[in-house]
Every structure is written in structure tokens, then in C-alpha cells.
Amino acid sequence: MTETRTDATPVTVADALALPELQAGAPELVAGRAGLDRSIRWAHVVAGAGAIALLEGGELILTTGAGWPTDHDALDGLARSVVAADPAAAILELGAHFDAAPAELASACERHAIPLIVLRREVRFVQITQRVHQRVLAAQTEALAARADVHTMLTELGLNRSPVDYVVERLAETLDAPVVLEDSAGRVVAWAGGELLPQAALAPWAATRPDALPAGADSVAVEAQGKRWGRLSALPGPPHAAGRRTVLELGAFALALGKLADPDGEQWLRLSSKRLFDALLNGRYRSDTELATQLAAAGLPIDGRVLLGATLRGTEDFGGHSSLERAVLETALRRAVAPEGRVILVPDPTDDAAPSAGSRASAGEHDRTPLLALLSFPADDPRISAVAESGSAPPLAVRLARELDMLIPSPTPPGWRAHLGLGASGRGVRSLITSLERVRAAGRLRPTAAAGRVTVQQAERQALAYLVRGLSATPEVQEFASEALGPVIAHDSGSGPGHSGDLLLVLRAYLAHPTNRSLAAQRARLSRSVFYQRLALIEELLGVDLADGTTIAALTVALLARSD
Structure with a gap:
């Protein structure tokens, strides 16, 4: 399993812009509108051009432009440094050093979808950084707590030896989105999807290229000890406090542990087959299209x-x-x-x-x-x-x-x-x-x-x-078979002189070869004379002529309806 991380930090540039402390500065977005949903990892006050190189990416930069150059070439170099640092956004307070955002910086930020915001009124940067840090730390704390809850849930499922399909159901419930577990060959092992129909949820796996997941889907490998058993995917859904990918990684780890504990290595295969046959034999599907999708997704x-x-x-x-x-x-x-x-x-x-x-x-x-x-x-x-x-x-x-x-x-x-x-x-x-x-x-x-x-x-x-x-399960056919064969069955179950218990076997052999009694006797492993005696007794018990075609047909149907 890859390193677990939080990938759903809810503090974005748009969130920061809505803070009262930033609104007090009359903010104006001059470039990079497409990046307003960028996540903020931290807030940092930058003084001078040299400090930009110390950034690690994802920061909300706050600056007055102090120490920045003013000539075109130097500003162009500064702009390249800013976008190379990949900040979440840059906030420039106008007045002391610049009365407008440098065109070079605005152009670079627009090309890289990095929001560039100017403040036309003076604000206290310390208040902004404090509020942003509070929001980021609160989000991280929430994510850690949510991750701990998911970990606890999966640990309990492991201790309870919960089946794979139930683990997938709980993951789907946690993420409020369809979750699909597939094996190394791309065949669906188990899935859970709430209200989403199978033909919609499983369409990528029923297609010839199962790797083509829809936009917004997340996917992680199920692997351990250098062996990959499959893939766990979540289709598009709402964000999760712990991060959708983090939840999937924890789920994949739990499934991998279960796979290691499976000595036969066939649990997934049997689970997938059992679910499909249950759907097919018990009518647990809405339409033929839905069932066809599930079958195709399973291989x-x-x-x-x-x-x-x-x-x-x-x-x-x-x-x-x-x-x-x-x-x-x-x-x-x-x-x-x-x-x-x-x-x-x-x-x-x-x-x-x-x-x-x-x-x-x-x-x-x-x-x-x-x-x-x-x-x-x-x-x-x-x-x-x-x-x-x-x-x-x-x-x-x-x-x-x-x-x-x-x-x-x-x-x-x-x-x-x-x-x-x-x-x-x-x-x-x-x-x-x-x-x-x-x-x-x-x-x-x-x-x-x-x-x-x-x-x-x-x-x-x-x-x-x-x-x-x-048709043999219907009462009418069973009644017909009982009436047609009842005397023979009763005779076979009796004991004493003349009760050999093999009349039903003799009848079956005869009906298989009605035109060749010698071959029928061989199939019954009886001499011809004994075989003929048995046939005569059957005719007497049933009151029929075994040479009659209608009788042969009726008794054949009765035997077929009764046999296993």
C-alpha cells in the first residue's frame, strides 16, 4: 500500500478569499480565476524576491512587494520564480511599493492558473495567517479523526472476519459512492453502489477497457509483500474528511491482509461467482441489461x-x-x-x-x-x-x-x-x-x-x-409419475418371496432399448429369461402392455419426472 495521506483538505483559495480579514482589504482577483479551488497547505508572508525560493508549494503567499525589482526583465524572472514555487495563490497588497499588479506576474499566474489577488486597503497579515492556519489545522485534525474512525471500522471488520463483499459495502457507505473491487485480471469481485444501477456503476468493467474510469473516480492497488491482487475503485462522489483516496488505501490494506490470510487464494473468485449465480437463479436483477453488465464485468x-x-x-x-x-x-x-x-x-x-x-x-x-x-x-x-x-x-x-x-x-x-x-x-x-x-x-x-x-x-x-x-417439480407431473409407477415402487420396497427390488431398474433398462430386449437384459445385468419374467410382472402390476407405444412414452415420462 502506498503512503497514506490526506487528500481532501477543505481550505481552498476561494475559502480564504471569503475570510473577513481578507475582505477588509477590498480584494480583487486579477489573474488565475481557474485556480480558485486550489488547496492551501499553509500561509506565508514573503518579503523580498529571495524568499520565494524557500517555498515548498501550496502556500498562500502574502506580500507587499517590498524588495521586488521594478524593471521588466527582473520582474519577468521574479514571475518565473513565483510560478515555479507553485503556491496556492499570491496576495499582493498595493500602496507601499506597487500601485498595480506587475503585468509580468499577472501573465505568468494566468498561464499557470495560480490566483493573483491584490488588496487595495491595508490589512494585518498576521490576522490572515492566523485564521488560515486555524482552518488548515482544524481540517487536518478532522481528517486525522476521520481516518482513525475508518481504520477502527476496518480493524473491527478484520477481527470479525467479515466477508469481502461486506467490507466493500461498508467502504461504499463510508464514501457515499459506488465502490468496486476487481481482481488482477480486471474482473469484478464485489461492488456496492447504493442507488446507482449496475449498468451504470459497472459499465467501465463491462467494456473492453476497464481502465477507463470516469472523471472524479479514485483507484488504488490491492497489494502486499510485492504481490498485486487487484484494484479498489470509488466512482465519483462527495469528498470525505479523511480523503477519498485515504479511505480507499485503508480499505485496500484491509483487503490485502484478508487475501494473505486466505490459504486457498480463491476467496475472491468464489465470492464473485456466488453473487452472480444468486442474482441469476433467484431473479435478483432489474433487467436483462443489468444482468448482462454484471456478467460481463465479472469476465x-x-x-x-x-x-x-x-x-x-x-x-x-x-x-x-x-x-x-x-x-x-x-x-x-x-x-x-x-x-x-x-x-x-x-x-x-x-x-x-x-x-x-x-x-x-x-x-x-x-x-x-x-x-x-x-x-x-x-x-x-x-x-x-x-x-x-x-x-x-x-x-x-x-x-x-x-x-x-x-x-x-x-x-x-x-x-x-x-x-x-x-x-x-x-x-x-x-x-x-x-x-x-x-x-x-x-x-x-x-x-x-x-x-x-x-x-x-x-x-x-x-x-x-x-x-x-x-416440469417435474409441478404437482401435476409428480402426481402422474406416482400413479404411473406406484405399484412397481411399492413392489420394490416390499420383502419376501418374489420381491427382488429391481423392477424399477428393469423397467428403466427396457425403456432405454424397447426394440432390443436382449440388449436391455444385458444393461440390467440379468439373464434373458429372468429379465422377461420381470417384464411380465411389471405388466401385471401396472395392467399395461409394454409393447404399446403410448405405454412406453407414458412410462418414459414418468421415470424421467421421478429420477434425479
Whole structure:
């Protein structure tokens, strides 16, 4: 963090001009009107031309012109010395040595926007300096107190281990202006902006050049120990007693300390993703434009891109901690999408990963909480430009399988697989929302293809499954599924002679291959004779003919509505 300083001293040249002690001298501004808002660091009485070189800049100069030269060349040199000293303003009392401001000095002050003020009546310089010093010291005292308050607030937030987004909210509240935290890649991690809409506050980050902040904005780096993690910016707003930049620097320091304490180094990434998915899935946005701005600012471009939602989960035993499995899946997908594509990932916040009876648990499989993904690709990207031929894996899945091969630990059991669910691709925020909602509602379906350790399901190839899963939460569909499958489910849950508990599994295998009962028997891992017996029992329980097309369609819909 850079050296902390006060950058909002409220005493300006205009403030000094309003003092009664200066007004008593009938002041007249003869040059440098554009510099009336210059800050005054101190007030200093200057006698003679040689004392000008001792100034440090920012002073309010008070002089009678005593000891000044009167010829043109010498006055021109004096004027150059004055502007080189960069004072806040120069006040010349007329009468004793000059009856008007030297033209050379007035011209130089006008060019450099340094106010030059003449006094036509005699005043006491000591009273003016005293009043100016009182105002400057009071402002500095106020700034120190305000800075101490901000420091105390941020220290308490650190002791409370407050999340990053809450720290940013408090900074925005303190500055009464939008505050944006971005990572080293320019992606928005967190922001808070009061009444300002996201499309206005985040517009610089949603654009192709996030460095182009509006005039009046302040920005500081978030860094520590020689490592830069990002940038903290405040958009235009009112001044703060401690100085807007000082508040930002203290905030950046607190955020950097939190970053050092983050052992995984992924807190910012997960926070940004979580906020975006919360907005998208729970409708926490006012318009599609607002959501598109937030997504683009977080690193997921929308305009002119092909967008889709996806899920990714591990199946079977990974042979290691779930956090390692998730890290491998996330890293592999990011690498599979890079460099042209973009992805935002988050664990599904509402998935309990609990298998239901008769589904994956009965097959001895294990699913963890799936990852939800938002994907953005260039329009001509071959990984999503077309659906692969039947039976072959899409290019994205092939790329993902290759990345997994390089990342998974060698002891990983051979049965472990990564299951990739791909929603329908489209353009615009609305199609992205629909794609994610449908692939999420579909859950884990039977794969349509495989590549290495990756199994794939695709909305384009499983339109009925995606449609039914999207409607499965409605009471009417659940009632239909219960009525259609109730006798089979009840039989599976029973015990005793004739109760094998596998009728639902047999039915699922048959409906997957209704025209090839031999293949269906193989999928169910039963002999043909036993498989046929099970089918006959299902027909008896349900009172249906499994060769009937309408029955096959109805039972398929019922199974899809019931399965995870």
C-alpha cells in the first residue's frame, strides 16, 4: 500500500478569499480565476524576491512587494520564480511599493492558473495567517479523526472476519459512492453502489477497457509483500474528511491482509461467482441489461457470443477428499474452455447430493454436489459450433477429458468419471438463463456419449428428458409419475418371496432399448429369461402392455419426472 495521506483538505483559495480579514482589504482577483479551488497547505508572508525560493508549494503567499525589482526583465524572472514555487495563490497588497499588479506576474499566474489577488486597503497579515492556519489545522485534525474512525471500522471488520463483499459495502457507505473491487485480471469481485444501477456503476468493467474510469473516480492497488491482487475503485462522489483516496488505501490494506490470510487464494473468485449465480437463479436483477453488465464485468462476455449453461460432477469414488475432486474438476473445465472461451463456476447452492431410492444409489454410484457453469464462446468456436455426430462426444468434452488426464492423481480409481451436462446454446442473457435452468433441472441423465473419463449428456440430444425434468417439480407431473409407477415402487420396497427390488431398474433398462430386449437384459445385468419374467410382472402390476407405444412414452415420462 502506498503512503497514506490526506487528500481532501477543505481550505481552498476561494475559502480564504471569503475570510473577513481578507475582505477588509477590498480584494480583487486579477489573474488565475481557474485556480480558485486550489488547496492551501499553509500561509506565508514573503518579503523580498529571495524568499520565494524557500517555498515548498501550496502556500498562500502574502506580500507587499517590498524588495521586488521594478524593471521588466527582473520582474519577468521574479514571475518565473513565483510560478515555479507553485503556491496556492499570491496576495499582493498595493500602496507601499506597487500601485498595480506587475503585468509580468499577472501573465505568468494566468498561464499557470495560480490566483493573483491584490488588496487595495491595508490589512494585518498576521490576522490572515492566523485564521488560515486555524482552518488548515482544524481540517487536518478532522481528517486525522476521520481516518482513525475508518481504520477502527476496518480493524473491527478484520477481527470479525467479515466477508469481502461486506467490507466493500461498508467502504461504499463510508464514501457515499459506488465502490468496486476487481481482481488482477480486471474482473469484478464485489461492488456496492447504493442507488446507482449496475449498468451504470459497472459499465467501465463491462467494456473492453476497464481502465477507463470516469472523471472524479479514485483507484488504488490491492497489494502486499510485492504481490498485486487487484484494484479498489470509488466512482465519483462527495469528498470525505479523511480523503477519498485515504479511505480507499485503508480499505485496500484491509483487503490485502484478508487475501494473505486466505490459504486457498480463491476467496475472491468464489465470492464473485456466488453473487452472480444468486442474482441469476433467484431473479435478483432489474433487467436483462443489468444482468448482462454484471456478467460481463465479472469476465463473462455476452454480446456477440454463444452462451450456454452446464453442470459438472464426479461419479463413483474419487479416492481423495471432495475438495480435491472439486478443484480438479474446476481447473480442468477452465482449461478446456480457455483461451477463447470464458467460464464462471460455483457449486450448486441448493443441491443436497442425496440420491433417491431406485436411482443412482441403487446402482452403487456416488454423486457429489454438482458444479454449475456459465459458458461463453466466440460465435465460430468449434467446441460448441455444432452438435457432434450420434455416439461421438462433443469437442468440449474431448478437451475436458484431455485436461483431466493431466490433472487427476495417479491413485484415482479407474471407475471414477466426470459427468458433463450441456444445456442448449443460444445468444443473449435470456437464453443463458434458460439453458442453465434446464440443465440444472435435468440433473444427471443417462450419457449420450463418452470421452476418456468424461460422460456427457446434451440438451440437443435429450430434448424430452430436459423438457420433463423442467416440469417435474409441478404437482401435476409428480402426481402422474406416482400413479404411473406406484405399484412397481411399492413392489420394490416390499420383502419376501418374489420381491427382488429391481423392477424399477428393469423397467428403466427396457425403456432405454424397447426394440432390443436382449440388449436391455444385458444393461440390467440379468439373464434373458429372468429379465422377461420381470417384464411380465411389471405388466401385471401396472395392467399395461409394454409393447404399446403410448405405454412406453407414458412410462418414459414418468421415470424421467421421478429420477434425479
